[in-house]
Structure formats: C-alpha cells, structure tokens
Amino acid sequence: ESPKTVTINSKTYPVDPAWFNVSSTILNLTSRKLHLQKDHPVSITRQIIESVFPSPTYLSYNNLDPVVTAHENFDSLGFPPSHPGRAKTDTYYINSTTLLRTHTSAHEAELFTASKSPGYLISADVFRRDEIDKSHYPVFHQMEGARVWDRAAVPHGDVVSAIYKDLEALPKHDMIIEDPNPHFHPERNPLQSSHTAEEAEAVGKHLKRSLELMVAEIFKRVKESHARAGIAQSTEPLKVRWVEAYFPFTSPSWELEVWYQDEWLEILGCGVSQQHILNDAGVPSQIGWAFGIGLERIAMLLFQIPDIRLFWSTDERFLSQFTGVGDDLGKLKPFVGFSRHPACYKDVSFWLPGHSKESAAGGNDKGQREQWHENDLMEVVRDVCGDVVEDVVLMDSFTHPKTGRRSVCYRVNYRSLERTLTNEEANGLHERVKGEMVERLGVEIR
Ligand code: PHE
Numbered sequence: 001e002s003p004k005t006v007t008i009n010s011k012t013y014p015v016d017p018a019w020f021n022v023s024s025t026i027l028n029l030t031s032r033k034l035h036l037q038k039d040h041p042v043s044i045t046r047q048i049i050e051s052v053f054p055s056p057t058y059l060s061y062n063n064l065d066p067v068v069t070a071h072e073n074f075d076s077l078g079f080p081p082s083h084p085g086r087a088k089t090d091t092y093y094i095n096s097t098t099l100l101r102t103h104t105s106a107h108e109a110e111l112f113t114a115s116k117s118p119g120y121l122i123s124a125d126v127f128r129r130d131e132i133d134k135s136h137y138p139v140f141h142q143m144e145g146a147r148v149w150d151r152a153a154v155p156h157g158d159v160v161s162a163i164y165k166d167l168e169a170l171p172k173h174d175m176i177i178e179d180p181n182p183h184f185h186p187e188r189n190p191l192q193s194s195h196t197a198e199e200a201e202a203v204g205k206h207l208k209r210s211l212e213l214m215v216a217e218i219f220k221r222v223k224e225s226h227a228r229a230g231i232a233q234s235t236e237p238l239k240v241r242w243v244e245a246y247f248p249f250t251s252p253s254w255e256l257e258v259w260y261q262d263e264w265l266e267i268l269g270c271g272v273s274q275q276h277i278l279n280d281a282g283v284p285s286q287i288g289w290a291f292g293i294g295l296e297r298i299a300m301l302l303f304q305i306p307d308i309r310l311f312w313s314t315d316e317r318f319l320s321q322f323t324g325v326g327d328d329l330g331k332l333k334p335f336v337g338f339s340r341h342p343a344c345y346k347d348v349s350f351w352l353p354g355h356s357k358e359s360a361a362g363g364n365d366k367g368q369r370e371q372w373h374e375n376d377l378m379e380v381v382r383d384v385c386g387d388v389v390e391d392v393v394l395m396d397s398f399t400h401p402k403t404g405r406r407s408v409c410y411r412v413n414y415r416s417l418e419r420t421l422t423n424e425e426a427n428g429l430h431e432r433v434k435g436e437m438v439e440r441l442g443v444e445i446r
Contacts, residue, residue: 016095100127104144112281148288178241
C-alpha cells in the first residue's frame, strides 16, 4: 500500500512500510509554507517577531527542509530513547531514521555549527499527529531563536561581563513581571555542571529580557490593532510571568506566560542551551540560550482568528483581509469572521481492537493499549474529511466487565468554515470514516 519513495521539496526519500505514516493530505501541505506566504497572518507574525531580533546579531533561516533525521529531531537534543514524542502515534515517519520535524529545535545543532552570526532565528512548518479541535492542526509553524557568546573570543575570557554589556544595550519595557523562582534549583531546574552560576545567571537574564521585549512588541501590535477596530482596551499594563519548565535540551528552562483575557496564556518555552549540543556542534567555547514559540497561537490573538483551520483556507474572504499588512504592519486589523455555518454532529461507537480473552486473563489491557491510539482515529478523519471537521470529542468509554473489552464513543462535528454542509454530505463522510476505521484501525463498529 505505501509507495517505495516519497519526494518532498524535490528531494526523494526511501519509504519503510513498517514506519511510513505520512498521508497524502500531510504531504501536500509541506509545499504550502504559510510562514513565507506574503500577507498571510502566519508570515506577518513571523515578521513582527523578527523585528525584535535584528541583524546582524540575528540572522533568519526560513527555508530549511521539513524532513530531518531522528538524530536531529530527538537524539542530538538529548531526548531519551523511550520519550513518548518519538512514537509513531505522535510523529510522522518516512522510515525508521527519517521523519517530518516535530519542532524547529531539530535545526539547533546545524545552525550552532553553521550560523555566521551570534544569534539566529528559524521559522518553519512542524508536524505532529494530534487531536482535532479549533487549536490543533497536524501542521503548524514555530519560530526558534538562539543567542550565543564565545568564552574564547571576549576580552580576558570574561563572558559574564560581555553578556551584561549586551543586556544593558537592550531597550527597556514597562511590563509587570512575576518571576518568583530562583535562577536555578538543584532538583527542579538545575545549573549545568559546565557552567558557573554567574554565567548561567547572565545568560538567563539576557534571555528573559529579550523575550519580554518580544512579548511587549506582540502585545503592542495587538493593542493597536484592536484600537483600529474600535475594540475596547484594557488600561492595565501588560503582566507576564516566568514559570519553571523542563526541556531535554535546555537547563535551567522556563515558560513565559501572559495574563490575557483573565487567564495565563503560555507563550513560549526557553532556557540555557545544554552544553553538549554546542560541544557536539563543534563550538564548545560558546554558551547561550534558545527559545521556541508557536506562530499560530500568536497569530490567533493578533488577528482574533477563532479556528486554526482558517490559516489553511484559500478562501479570498479570509486571505484578502490581510492584504498590504506584510509591507505595513501599521495596517494590522482583527479578522472579521464570515458567518458561521451550522454544526452537524455524528457519533461513532466501537470496540477497540485487541484480544479480549487474553487481556482479561492477563489482567491488563496492554494488548489494546498497544494497538489503539486516538491519534490514529484523528488521522483517518482528516484523510477522509479534510478540513470539514471542526472537532472530534471522546463522549464515553467503558470496559465490558466480563470480556474486558473496551468500547468508546466519539462525536464528530462536521462544520465547514466556508459553506453549509448538507446532512447527506455529512452522512456520506461519516460512513466513509467508519469504513476506513474498520479497515485501517481494526475496530469493530457497534
Ligand atoms: N522545541 C520546544 C517545543 O516545541 C520549545 C523550545 C525551544 C524550548 C527551545 C526550549 C528551547 O516545545
């Protein structure tokens, strides 16, 4: 069933049928590159962030190939072999060693080696098998940023003074910052053994100020845009907080959250780069930071875009609303939604695959767990229905007391962004979804 090779961005890769799980829907999206499409909200968001990290200190890399090795995406960054993100249920594989990048961090090592500047930015599409709802799409866009200092290239090897000098040169801002945790914590957020406390603290401070400036710029644009549309403004100053986090490739690590519409909104992940990455990249005398941010989430708030599927729309009623903004960010305005079409809900109940007798006898449902993953259902729905499904929600689940077999019920919401679906059309799609579920997932419809 799977092809012998696939060609992505004019490069051809050998397919391993035991690993290959990239549908043609996903393959087709690799050519879209929304982050480079002029006047597209994802591209405009990229431009706003790039404006905060100017050249020549930061150079931008926006055309890196989406196909990377498992080594680049996981191993080089210190992901353990057992990390759940590596699973075929979560990641799109071409063969056992080749995959569609799940994050822009996959390019950190190559750019630490190759970048001619002390800082770099990467924007790119990233791919994750995931659920279906208004904020999840299997392809989205991220931006990675990093900044290093060379201990061997600063006066007297005094990298700490060099970093503080750069920090002082950064602009100030007037946001309220909550940062209750110590710079590092021996268990929760450790200092790396190859860094002094002074070094890690200096890098962390430069990182935090740089990213606060980015958030300040984004929210300044949100404010201006809302004002232009006559939307009431909060008069309170912007409030952000730093939260301790964990990533295999940074330590200490943080997430930055913004207080927005009465809740804390997670904006990005970041931290002091693990020294092994810089060592392996051939630049062991360098020390620095990295961050990663999702562009759709920011674009949704900049433009008030209610559903992530809209980014992929080629409907002029969507695209024309951003014309000219790429050349003049001063024209940024909220998106005016077109009228919402009616929802059409269809349920599907089924028994999960797996040998009920064995699992009942064995006293666990390991057989079922290994064979069944919700993301496989999501993938079937996307393949059959494209963007016509708004969300898929688990309604009910139970285990038969005698056989140990598990049954689940999902509700699929058929609602196009662009037109009203007829009930016949939704029924037709739903029947095809059920057929494919039986064929591809081995479930038994009830
Ligand atoms: N790659 C991380 C993610 O996708 C974000 C990140 C980038 C965190 C760089 C730390 C440093 O969630």
